[in-house]
Amino acid sequence: MNDGKHIDISAHHSNKNMSNTQHAVNVLRELIIDNRLASGSNHLESELAKMLGMSRTPVREATLILEAQGLVEVKPRHGIKILSISPEDMDEIYNILTELESLAAELAAQKGYTDNEFLVAEGAIQQMDEALAREDREAWARADELFHSELIRLSGSERIGNIFRMFVDQVSRARKLTLNLRPTPTQSNEDHRTVLQAIRKGDAKTARKIHRQHRLQAKKMLIALLEQYGFHNV
Amino acid sequence: MNDGKHIDISAHHSNKNMSNTQHAVNVLRELIIDNRLASGSNHLESELAKMLGMSRTPVREATLILEAQGLVEVKPRHGIKILSISPEDMDEIYNILTELESLAAELAAQKGYTDNEFLVAEGAIQQMDEALAREDREAWARADELFHSELIRLSGSERIGNIFRMFVDQVSRARKLTLNLRPTPTQSNEDHRTVLQAIRKGDAKTARKIHRQHRLQAKKMLIALLEQYGFHNV
């Protein structure tokens, strides 16, 4: 069921004090969002266990956790399926992310943070500017991710964070795929600046509104790209 | 770690063709949301396994799934902890439910459903009226739940549904607790009618707005009750 290709699973995870189950979750998650375990592919428990150098037990546990996070589907006699994402899935997920992030922006604005709480978010915006200036899209994407997760962090809601990360993982492959197909994201940087400014001023309504528009715009663009290039299952 | 009290786990689940793991998830979930496994209590794997009449393996798998759904916390040497809900948690969860349901209302309105698609939602509203008339709060709560989950169903989004159910489960005990403490929910019935009317007319904006207000109002009332009665951990 696998081509036997060697897969480097050393990853960036210090296996120290970590159960095999947790390690399996981390490694499999990384393999999936990096598209090294191809979306749509099926894998036997024993295959994954062999690959990860452990027995089936922790692998089974890991796949159940990953299933709860929407990354795989465990189908009794057909192996563990790496779920793919269609334009319709993107629409669904971005709708949810839009709501969660808009809520996060609103909550962050209501917190009355002091200036030094925004250092990371500001840094992210600056990195985005710099990346854009030298046309480094990878760097831009990393900074963009940082800004968005920082926004979530500033909301102070652990639960929003959990759901957010879950869905960001689900769309990760599609995001990477469109990174070099999309137009230069100048508007994004502008939007982020405006949102952060509103949060800083405690203007929850504006923060919410602008961020919402920002996300809806991104959704529209991404889905159009996926459809234009015929990516029906990423 | 348990008082040994007999617990009826026959539940309403036909164990037919269902794995022990799935069965354990269903039974434990029900015991938790019914408060028969007290919030805050800790339980050993072996204790739960004995209670459910199966080995530790499927119980372990079940607890991992329930942990991913936010109902328990698996703490290595302290057992499986049934998570309790504070007023702050309620605030967090209701904020998320508000966004998800408002989104669902908007999406439902955009679907252009025909009249017979609203039969269940209408039935729920009617049941709520009847329950209110005879002051049967249990029946009212059931019908209210039905209306809300029907709204989610009408959104057509499986993912919204999954997250929705997850958080509804998490607040279930608090909800039951406040059911007989809250004022007569006449406004709720009115709101539901208005939202459904907007959805029927395809007025997404209104559906969203009214439902949002409806939920924010409910949140405020519930949290006030919890604090007023000193329920810091439900």
Added chain:
DNA sequence: GAATATTTTAATGTATACATTAAATAGCTT
């Protein structure tokens, strides 16, 4: 030869034995 019944196979589901390890306890040392 197509359709059906039977056997085989291979994967998952489950129980259990064992390994590991954090906490509790007992035993020293001063």
Added chain:
DNA sequence: AAGCTATTTAATGTATACATTAAAATATTC
């Protein structure tokens, strides 16, 4: 007796053997 160390204990974490079962392969019937 307080504080440290060693030992014991009990729970989780993991591997593995076994049970179950869906799918595949084979045999059988007409």
